[in-house]
Amino acid sequence: MPQNDCADTIPGRPISGSAGLDPQNWDSTRALGHRMLDDMIDWLSTARERPVWQQMPQALRAELRQPIPAGGEPIEAIYEDFRRLILPFSSANEHPRMMGWVNGGGSPAGFLAELLTGIFNVNCGGRDHAAIELERLVIAWAAEMVGMPKATTGVLLAGSSMANMVAVLVARRAALGVQVRSAGLQQARLTAYASEAAHGCIPRALDMAGIGSNALRQIPADANHRMRLDLLTEAIAADRADGATPFLVVGTAGTVDTGAIDDLPALADIAAAENIWFHVDGAFGATAALSKRFAPLLAGIERADSLAFDFHKWAQVPYDAGCVLVRDPALHIETFAQSLAYLTQELRGLAGNPPWPRDLGPDLSREFRALKVWMTLRAYGTEGIGRVVESGCDIARHLAARIASEPSLELLAPVVLNIVCFRVAAGAADLDALNRDIVADLQEAGIAAPSTTTINGRVAIRAALFNHRTVAADADALIDGVLLLAKRRNAFSREDRLE
Numbered sequence: 001m002p003q004n005d006c007a008d009t010i011p012g013r014p015i016s017g018s019a020g021l022d023p024q025n026w027d028s029t030r031a032l033g034h035r036m037l038d039d040m041i042d043w044l045s046t047a048r049e050r051p052v053w054q055q056m057p058q059a060l061r062a063e064l065r066q067p068i069p070a071g072g073e074p075i076e077a078i079y080e081d082f083r084r085l086i087l088p089f090s091s092a093n094e095h096p097r098m099m100g101w102v103n104g105g106g107s108p109a110g111f112l113a114e115l116l117t118g119i120f121n122v123n124c125g126g127r128d129h130a131a132i133e134l135e136r137l138v139i140a141w142a143a144e145m146v147g148m149p150k151a152t153t154g155v156l157l158a159g160s161s162m163a164n165m166v167a168v169l170v171a172r173r174a175a176l177g178v179q180v181r182s183a184g185l186q187q188a189r190l191t192a193y194a195s196e197a198a199h200g201c202i203p204r205a206l207d208m209a210g211i212g213s214n215a216l217r218q219i220p221a222d223a224n225h226r227m228r229l230d231l232l233t234e235a236i237a238a239d240r241a242d243g244a245t246p247f248l249v250v251g252t253a254g255t256v257d258t259g260a261i262d263d264l265p266a267l268a269d270i271a272a273a274e275n276i277w278f279h280v281d282g283a284f285g286a287t288a289a290l291s292k293r294f295a296p297l298l299a300g301i302e303r304a305d306s307l308a309f310d311f312h313k314w315a316q317v318p319y320d321a322g323c324v325l326v327r328d329p330a331l332h333i334e335t336f337a338q339s340l341a342y343l344t345q346e347l348r349g350l351a352g353n354p355p356w357p358r359d360l361g362p363d364l365s366r367e368f369r370a371l372k373v374w375m376t377l378r379a380y381g382t383e384g385i386g387r388v389v390e391s392g393c394d395i396a397r398h399l400a401a402r403i404a405s406e407p408s409l410e411l412l413a414p415v416v417l418n419i420v421c422f423r424v425a426a427g428a429a430d431l432d433a434l435n436r437d438i439v440a441d442l443q444e445a446g447i448a449a450p451s452t453t454t455i456n457g458r459v460a461i462r463a464a465l466f467n468h469r470t471v472a473a474d475a476d477a478l479i480d481g482v483l484l485l486a487k488r489r490n491a492f493s494r495e496d497r498l499e
Ligand SMILES: *Cc1c(COP(=O)(O)O)cnc(C)c1O
Pocket: 102, 158, 159, 160, 161, 162, 199, 201, 252, 254, 255, 256, 281, 282, 283, 284, 310, 322
């Protein structure tokens, strides 16, 4: 029996025409495309009139689960299913009263770029074409935004989770030499340091890099949720005494739960003195560099050996668009570049123009993320995005003032940037359960969509002002909603007691 020779086992057939998917006549595709754009702009521009979120009914979830179609269907019919089954049940990112987690609102320049990207369909793994040049420009802009050197290399990725992962791999290569890529960790016991308030993707990156999440020392934070420097230096010394190799200090510029910014200059000093890689997770906080008022809070970010941040959060680029920057181009390339016969870089032709994005990160085939970043930054300018940053921070301060003026509400963390953590502090024996219920009630009622977190052991209602459509009245609607729902829950629990 022939093996590994499938060309001979499947007989050929006479060839007639192409199996092409393009229509004979583009008119109906063109008309549908125009209609989709009109419908979606209507949908976006009327977001405020809708509930912030509605749950997808079970019946529609079941209806969505269709078998894979053997024959084709008209795109018009599929689009109708999108409008009926998918569009009403969004994640709420388009809505001005989306205040949960860390989610950007997208923007007109960004969504128009996505339209171009889909039709243009270039693969940004590498080769000699304009999209690669544009990504290099966007990386240079990013480095300039945060004050990193001109030679800084970088790559656009799905998000900061991947960007932090790439940074961990470059730091690993810096600590152990290029042979770590082939030989693995061998006997090395690497240890990394981040504040206890660092994002969960940091331990995950260590896990995925084969270093193990136990290698992360989660350094306690102070009352302002910033990493304790004394405990950091103690932990490094203890690990060295124990024979481990401290290799990475992660500063967070904008923690996910409260927006705290670590003392970056001090962390840079400690990392330099200890000869340890200094990485900054600035997932959303780095965007504050575009505001003259808030940029000083980020002092020291320009000293990072590597920086992870997202364009899809505060900078309002549509999902997804993360970015990693690395100060030392050689170390960056040596962490990812490979020489493979079928991917040979040439001196001329389409296979020229090194280094390629695939030499700077884990992906080979990649979408053209640079276009939506470029169009967004050009359309609104650094000043326009800076105004979005300042607006979010101003609304957060307005929210904090309202909380201070309501006797039943309590602020749970200082407001540094655009995140406000508070709770209803009266009216129930179990305040954690009450506040969790209120957040779910707010979401289900479609009033507003904050999220929850835990601050010093207490469940907090967490409002993060990332959406550029949000105004102060939306923050007021949140507070009014919280007070109303707390009162209602109170009334219910009093009835319970009477029964
Ligand atoms: C959002 C966030 C991340 C993760 O970024 P993704 O883009 O969601 O992968 C990491 N760190 C911080 C501080 C974040 O806010």
